[in-house]
Amino acid sequence: MILYFSGTGNSEYAAKRIGRELRDEVLNLFERIRNHDYSEIHSDSPWVVVVPTYAWRIPRIVQEWLENAALTGNRDIYFVMTCGGSIGNAGRYLEKLCAARKFHYLGCAQIKMPENYIAMFSTPTREEALDIIQRSEAVIDKAALSIKRGEPFPQPALTAQDKINSGIINDIFYPAFVHAKKFSAADTCISCGKCVKVCPLNNIRLEAGKPVWGKNCTHCMACICRCPAEAIEYGKHSKGMPRYVCPKNSTALRK
Structure with a gap:
């Protein structure tokens, strides 16, 4: 079974493509994460977890869900991480997670996809x-073939910087940068509530028709990138920048 979490569609696209190649069920974890639903999911086939890369590791909200979810059946597990640049040393932390949950870790594949982190990058x-995305498709298909054959993913050589990025920098990055303080809505907001619906942490509410952010943010960029009016900004950095939603899943990506 393929499990995925996706803010703007990159991991969704990779998960569904892998699911099609394997002819296996694909499950979106959004509602389960949002509702703290850890109820049983059973799979006779290997588990494949497809997620974006947040500061060179899997998103902490996915980590927390995996630590508590009742996953029964097959104990083999693969990870596929989409990223704009690198997944760093994410595999080390995934191995620890799998050992704690008594899963047989079969590696982590890196899939380079379009950058969506509008809070910091272009x-x-x-x-x-x-x-x-076109250049990523052969890499996705290669990962699917390894899974189909039951082969572990080949692991690339790690640099010292990879280890620092996934370790010290990840530890610093979350408390220092991952918050909603810079999100705001312009007068062009149409009060549709889309931002409320796409937040995986129930961190957004409407007050007088405008979104208000709480403190429980994971920087998935779903609210700012999926706003149909492009009314949400992240400080001054996002102004005039294209909003990104995977064009293979949606026609919502605009120049």
């Missing part, structure tokens, strides 16, 4: 995004 135009 997002691509539609044409740029489609080109990046």
